[in-house]
Amino acid sequence: MTTTAAPAPTTEPTGERSTFAVRHLLAQIGRYTFLCAVLGFFALPLLWLATAPFDDTPTITASLPRFTLDNFRALLDNPYALSSLLNSVYLAAGTAALVVTFAALAAYALSRVRVPGRDALLYGLLLLSSIVTGTATMVPLFELAFRLNLIDSRLGVILILSGGLLPAAIFILKDFMDSTPTSYEESARVFGASPLQIMRHIVVPLVRPGLATVGVWAVANVWGNFLVPFLLLRGPDKAPAAVIMYTLYTEGGQADLRLLSTFSLLYSLPVALMFVFVSSRYGFRFHGGIKR
Amino acid sequence: MSAITMRELTKVYPGGVRALDALDLEIADGEFFALLGPSGCGKTTLLRTIAGLEVASGGSVRIGERDVTNLPPGKRDVAMVFQDYALFPHMTVRDNIAYPLRIKKVDRRSRGSKAADTADELGLSGLLERRPGQLSGGQQQRVALARAMACHPQVFLLDEPLSNLDARLRLEARTFLKRLQRELGVTTVFVTHDQAEALALADRIAVMEGGRIRQVGTPTEVFRRPANTFVAGFIGSTPMNLVDTRVQGDGLAVGPARLPLPNDAHGQVTDGERLVYGIRPEYLDYSPTPVASALTGEVVVVENLGSVSLVSLDVAADDTEAGDDTGAGRTSVQVVVAEGGEPEPGDTGWVVPRPGRSLLYRDGNLVTATAPAGVPAPRADAAARS
Numbered sequence: 130m131t132t133t134a135a136p137a138p139t140t141e142p143t144g145e146r147s148t149f150a151v152r153h154l155l156a157q158i159g160r161y162t163f164l165c166a167v168l169g170f171f172a173l174p175l176l177w178l179a180t181a182p183f184d185d186t187p188t189i190t191a192s193l194p195r196f197t198l199d200n201f202r203a204l205l206d207n208p209y210a211l212s213s214l215l216n217s218v219y220l221a222a223g224t225a226a227l228v229v230t231f232a233a234l235a236a237y238a239l240s241r242v243r244v245p246g247r248d249a250l251l252y253g254l255l256l257l258s259s260i261v262t263g264t265a266t267m268v269p270l271f272e273l274a275f276r277l278n279l280i281d282s283r284l285g286v287i288l289i290l291s292g293g294l295l296p297a298a299i300f301i302l303k304d305f306m307d308s309t310p311t312s313y314e315e316s317a318r319v320f321g322a323s324p325l326q327i328m329r330h331i332v333v334p335l336v337r338p339g340l341a342t343v344g345v346w347a348v349a350n351v352w353g354n355f356l357v358p359f360l361l362l363r364g365p366d367k368a369p370a371a372v373i374m375y376t377l378y379t380e381g382g383q384a385d386l387r388l389l390s391t392f393s394l395l396y397s398l399p400v401a402l403m404f405v406f407v408s409s410r411y412g413f414r415f416h417g418g419i420k421r
Numbered sequence: 422m423s424a425i426t427m428r429e430l431t432k433v434y435p436g437g438v439r440a441l442d443a444l445d446l447e448i449a450d451g452e453f454f455a456l457l458g459p460s461g462c463g464k465t466t467l468l469r470t471i472a473g474l475e476v477a478s479g480g481s482v483r484i485g486e487r488d489v490t491n492l493p494p495g496k497r498d499v500a501m502v503f504q505d506y507a508l509f510p511h512m513t514v515r516d517n518i519a520y521p522l523r524i525k526k527v528d529r530r531s532r533g534s535k536a537a538d539t540a541d542e543l544g545l546s547g548l549l550e551r552r553p554g555q556l557s558g559g560q561q562q563r564v565a566l567a568r569a570m571a572c573h574p575q576v577f578l579l580d581e582p583l584s585n586l587d588a589r590l591r592l593e594a595r596t597f598l599k600r601l602q603r604e605l606g607v608t609t610v611f612v613t614h615d616q617a618e619a620l621a622l623a624d625r626i627a628v629m630e631g632g633r634i635r636q637v638g639t640p641t642e643v644f645r646r647p648a649n650t651f652v653a654g655f656i657g658s659t660p661m662n663l664v665d666t667r668v669q670g671d672g673l674a675v676g677p678a679r680l681p682l683p684n685d686a687h688g689q690v691t692d693g694e695r696l697v698y699g700i701r702p703e704y705l706d707y708s709p710t711p712v713a714s715a716l717t718g719e720v721v722v723v724e725n726l727g728s729v730s731l732v733s734l735d736v737a738a739d740d741t742e743a744g745d746d747t748g749a750g751r752t753s754v755q756v757v758v759a760e761g762g763e764p765e766p767g768d769t770g771w772v773v774p775r776p777g778r779s780l781l782y783r784d785g786n787l788v789t790a791t792a793p794a795g796v797p798a799p800r801a802d803a804a805a806r807s
Contacts, residue, residue: 317520317524319472319494320495320500320520320524320572321521321525
């Protein structure tokens with residue numbers, strides 16, 4: 130922590146000085162107490178997530194568990210639990226692939242071509258994107274999906290989620306594209322590279338940290354999205370984990386804390402692991418090679 | 422290897438800036454050619470237009486026998502080295518050098534060995550597996566040159582090739598570049614704002630200003646006989662002295678002083694005409710004692726340049742108003758003084774122009790020039806000093 134609460138000076142022990150030291154010490158104690166309280170507030174739910182799945186009678190409080198793996202066994206008996214995680218993977222991977230591909234192409238074009246009113250267009254899209262997958266548009270979206278025969282189809286969910294994520298993804302990636310010097314591309318152009326070759330050989334490797342960021346962000350968004358798959362997918366066989374979690378009740382209609390806590394742990398682990406993996410693999414590094 | 426011919430080449434940017442203004446220029450096969458000028462003069466635009474990175478608004482560019490005006494950069498058979506080198510940071514040195522061959526669909530094995538050969542020629546053999554970020558500035562430049570050489574282009578285009586190197590390395594790279602160009606014999610055009618670099622490297626120089634070419638010539642021509650006052654002021658590590666003068670009989674009057682009229686100016690100037698007298702600081706002789714036909718004034722500044730010193734004199738000059746000889750007009754005249762003979766600030770000094778070295782400008786253009794043959798070379802190597 131800190132040792133700033135220095136002992137009162139011995140040479141000139143005036144009362145004024147020691148009062149100051151005491152006041153300083155109290156201020157420090159107060160500050161750290163406050164910080165600990167805030168930290169505890171955020172840490173306790175995580176602690177619950179870590180202990181409850183291993184407790185044979187979990188409550189909504191975090192406590193030292195009486196260790197058991199029965200909860201995991203019970204979860205395996207649930208016909209939809211594990212397959213729903215796989216469904217989540219399908220939806221997240223499909224959406225992330227679509228979003229990264231199209232956002233990269235669009236951001237590159239928007240970054241390199243001068244279009245009048247480009248920035249207004251970008252900000253407008255960003256504003257509208259929060260509406261596309263928002264609650265307010267669920268009825269028209271359902272209607273649209275119904276007319277297009279995309280009800281109860283994973284493709285429909287992926288398309289709608291991609292539509293919602295694309296504007297922000299373009300916005301993020303355009304920033305990455307803007308910060309790569311155009312002389313790389315011009316150099317490749319003089320050697321005769323086609324636009325798609327430039328994109329593949331030069332631009333994509335250079336903005337890889339940006340692509341990784343957008344990919345992770347898209348996966349995390351889809352992973353946590355409940356409303357869209359809940360409305361568009363009819364049966365539990367295609368439902369992702371976020372929807373299945375909603376069904377984990379006891380016969381009495383009470384939330385089944387044993388299943389719920391165990392499933393929550395399984396549900397959050399993949400995303401956490403993905404963050405660790407991607408940031409260690411693609412972290413925000415830049416190799417240099419342009420002399421500034 | 423080909424000549425480059427530009428006819429009435431014009432480039433107008435969308436904002437209305439006229440970067441190139443109906444420019445005619447011919448660059449000979451195998452020539453090492455410099456485009457020189459202050460920033461914003463259009464030299465980089467000209468280079469990029471030759472490369473095809475900018476589309477000409479008018480006129481034509483020919484490389485060899487082909488009209489390339491409307492060809493994309495990749496079809497022009499040119500290679501360009503960018504000011505920042507633009508080495509791909511995610512590729513090794515080998516992959517960087519091999520990149521043009523990769524585009525040309527040369528198979529992996531033979532392009533790898535070709536890249537290694539080119540790297541060998543430029544002394545990069547130990548660095549093939551490194552990334553650009555792990556190289557020094559000079560090595561990066563050589564990798565960029567190797568990459569340009571690997572595709573055997575007809576023309577090399579270099580954008581400010583030395584500006585990103587530190588001073589010591591720059592001198593080394595300059596010699597290296599000149600030798601490399603000699604050996605390859607490929608037509609090479611480079612852009613620079615540094616007149617010393619242009620004089621030292623180029624076979625010929627085009628001095629540009631405001632999208633136009635002000636003079637084209639060999640370094641000697643451009644240095645000794647600048648065609649106009651712009652070139653006179655731009656070329657030379659110490660700018661040429663340009664002093665207002667008046668023709669008086671068979672002499673020139675600068676304030677109270679009288680200087681001899683340059684030999685072949687006779688008959689080309691009229692008595693009483695107002696001209697600009699130009700003389701390089703290297704071509705003035707300083708004397709601490711009075712001499713005839715000299716400009717005189719007080720020493721104001723003495724700058725030590727190593728083997729020589731640059732001395733600035735405050736000299737009485739003509740006022741812009743004709744006939745007003747009150748001495749109100751003053752001008753600064755600079756002179757190069759050899760080691761050992763430096764005056765102190767405050768001294769009074771006399772400077773005598775060397776015979777056959779002075780130039781006269783009318784409305785900014787050269788009236789006459791002294792015959793280049795049989796004249797002494799400039800003192801010291803002031804021109805080559807960077």
